Amino acid sequence: xxxxxxxxxxxxxxxxxxxxxxxxxxxxxxxxxxxxxxxxxxxxxxxxxxxxxxxxxxxxxxxxxxxxxxxxxxxxxxxxxxxxxxxxxxxxxxxxxxxxxxxxxxxxxxxxx
Amino acid sequence: xxxxxxxxxxxxxxxxxxxxxxxxxxxxxxxxxxxxxxxxxxxxxxxxxxxxxxxxxxxxxxxxxxxxxxxxxxxxxxxxxxxxxxxxxxxxxxxxxxxxxxxxxxxxxxxxxxx
Numbered sequence: 001x002x003x004x005x006x007x008x009x010x011x012x013x014x015x016x017x018x019x020x021x022x023x024x025x026x027x028x029x030x031x032x033x034x035x036x037x038x039x040x041x042x043x044x045x046x047x048x049x050x051x052x053x054x055x056x057x058x059x060x061x062x063x064x065x066x067x068x069x070x071x072x073x074x075x076x077x078x079x080x081x082x083x084x085x086x087x088x089x090x091x092x093x094x095x096x097x098x099x100x101x102x103x104x105x106x107x108x109x110x111x112x113x
Numbered sequence: 114x115x116x117x118x119x120x121x122x123x124x125x126x127x128x129x130x131x132x133x134x135x136x137x138x139x140x141x142x143x144x145x146x147x148x149x150x151x152x153x154x155x156x157x158x159x160x161x162x163x164x165x166x167x168x169x170x171x172x173x174x175x176x177x178x179x180x181x182x183x184x185x186x187x188x189x190x191x192x193x194x195x196x197x198x199x200x201x202x203x204x205x206x207x208x209x210x211x212x213x214x215x216x217x218x219x220x221x222x223x224x225x226x227x228x
Contacts, residue, residue, distance in 0.1 A: 004155075035216070043202060045156070045219035091155055099146065099208070100172075101217060103155030 002027045004094050006104035013082045014112050020067075021077045021107045023092030032096030034068070034075045039089040039106070048090070051075065079109075087111045117142075117207050117220035118187075125226045126195050134190040134223045138207030145188045146217060147173075147180060150202040162188055195227045 013019035148156040162182035206217035
């Protein structure tokens with residue numbers, strides 16, 4: 001069975017600083033995809049970044065980047081130059097060989113002014 | 114290009130009533146997925162539909178819950194005789210195809226409160 005674990009229920013970061021959110025996953029599939037979604041207070045699920053497991057290069061989207069460690073089954077999200085608008089719940093998700101996304105329990109990110 | 118639309122955004126029902134949640138996928142997307150998010154939890158898969166077909170409903174409770182995606186109109190998630198435990202946020206997502214290579218785009222969700 002696939003699992004996704006986010007061990008940090010809550011994180012805080014000072015505005016303009018960098019923060020890293022952790023995610024580990026488990027799957028027996030060799031081909032899979034990993035995602036980070038942001039859920040602000042509006043509860044909209046917004047795709048932040050996506051990583052294909054077959055790609056060694058870490059995905060990057062502006063201030064958001066991932067550290068994908070395939071052997072360790074780790075997929076952390078780094079947010080640089082944090083902004084107040086980054087405050088939200090962040091969910092890590094995995095899709096392996098199927099359309100069913102498996103989500104972690106989320107990390108609440110607080111950005112301090 | 115409009116995103117995934119869901120309505121209503123908030124729905125309040127008393128125990129025993131029916132709840133109908135609607136989802137219109139993104140233009141060009143023919144695959145719809147419903148997820149449920151209980152308080153303080155991540156989203157959990159419920160059902161996957163294509164036009165006029167239920168492909169996988171393995172995540173949906175066997176009783177009181179049903180889903181459809183008719184040839185015309187939005188996808189509907191229907192909960193009969195709601196109970197307090199049904200209170201949750203229900204998200205719809207769509208994709209152009211069913212492959213895991215296709216990113217699922219989520220709607221804003223419907224928050225169901227059962228009194």
